[in-house]
Amino acid sequence: MQNMTERGHLLTEQTNPNSQNLDQMTAVEIVELFNQEDAQAVAAVAAAKADLAKAIDLIAESLRRGGRLFYVGAGTSGRLGVLDAAECPPTFCTPPELVQGIIAGGAGALVRSSEDLEDRAEDGMEAIAHRQITNHDVVVGITAGGTTPYVHGAIHAAQQRGANTIFIACVPIEQVSLSVDVDIRLLVGAEILAGSTRLKAGTATKLALNILSTGTMVKLGKVYGNRMVDVSVTNRKLYDRALRILQDLTQLPRSDAAELLEKSDRQVKLALLMHWSGLDAIAAKQRLAEQGGDLRRALQGIRG
Numbered sequence: 001m002q003n004m005t006e007r008g009h010l011l012t013e014q015t016n017p018n019s020q021n022l023d024q025m026t027a028v029e030i031v032e033l034f035n036q037e038d039a040q041a042v043a044a045v046a047a048a049k050a051d052l053a054k055a056i057d058l059i060a061e062s063l064r065r066g067g068r069l070f071y072v073g074a075g076t077s078g079r080l081g082v083l084d085a086a087e088c089p090p091t092f093c094t095p096p097e098l099v100q101g102i103i104a105g106g107a108g109a110l111v112r113s114s115e116d117l118e119d120r121a122e123d124g125m126e127a128i129a130h131r132q133i134t135n136h137d138v139v140v141g142i143t144a145g146g147t148t149p150y151v152h153g154a155i156h157a158a159q160q161r162g163a164n165t166i167f168i169a170c171v172p173i174e175q176v177s178l179s180v181d182v183d184i185r186l187l188v189g190a191e192i193l194a195g196s197t198r199l200k201a202g203t204a205t206k207l208a209l210n211i212l213s214t215g216t217m218v219k220l221g222k223v224y225g226n227r228m229v230d231v232s233v234t235n236r237k238l239y240d241r242a243l244r245i246l247q248d249l250t251q252l253p254r255s256d257a258a259e260l261l262e263k264s265d266r267q268v269k270l271a272l273l274m275h276w277s278g279l280d281a282i283a284a285k286q287r288l289a290e291q292g293g294d295l296r297r298a299l300q301g302i303r304g
Contacts, residue, residue, distance in 0.1 A: 147176055242266065
């Protein structure tokens with residue numbers, strides 16, 4: 001057995017005084033305690049708002065220049081990154097390569113524990129090289145305890161290639177420091193089950209990733225008001241959502257909204273521009289392209 005670095009000082013490894021009698025609690029008491037502790041995840045995200053906002057602006061600018069966004073992590077952190085990346089195409093109609101999740105152990109680690117692979121910094125570096133990351137891209141390293149070698153290796157390799165880097169951890173900077181463009185710390189405190197960072201740390205990380213990806217897509221013009229006007233209409237649920245967006249924003253009856261949606265090749269944003277501008281699909285598509293896909297800018301001079 002190789003020598004292991006002592007990690008007991010890390011915030012994520014400490015014991016929580018509120019759960020010292022966890023094994024003696026009733027089910028109701030356990031639920032109540034979780035509810036109380038989970039509130040700290042929301043508070044931790046609020047405390048990191050300035051860094052989250054900085055990250056959104058950095059990612060959006062990089063993607064405008066043709067870059068890509070990569071989440072890198074191991075275990076729970078890696079799975080959360082893959083999940084957020086996977087949800088971007090159906091929600092915002094982005095190409096799968098625009099936002100990607102990289103997890104130690106690859107796809108198999110999504111359903112089977114491969115936590116031992118997080119100790120290989122060289123694998124993280126190789127993952128960056130394999131995806132040919134450049135200075136246009138952004139790499140977000142996610143590690144609750146802040147020490148995962150796989151993530152550190154990936155960030156180091158990304159920096160060598162000139163990429164922008166973001167770090168998300170649930171320990172204070174004084175416990176684990178790293179030189180990155182944006183350093184996001186989600187200080188949720190000790191877990192109810194000591195060291196189990198799939199709990200509060202995982203919850204806070206999920207909240208942060210929701211904010212990063214959604215905020216970025218808002219900045220890229222993939223949202224109009226609070227509607228996902230770039231939704232990918234690929235099943236009945238999403239078809240219904242597309243119709244309701246059109247109905248709500250245009251006041252058209254459902255049958256007319258359905259006809260408009262088909263004329264736009266099931267592209268909600270294009271359908272709205274066609275309806276409000278009177279342009280045909282080809283002209284409306286060109287106008288959107290000229291405005292970087294931003295519906296509000298495309299409507300300037302057409303609709304008040």
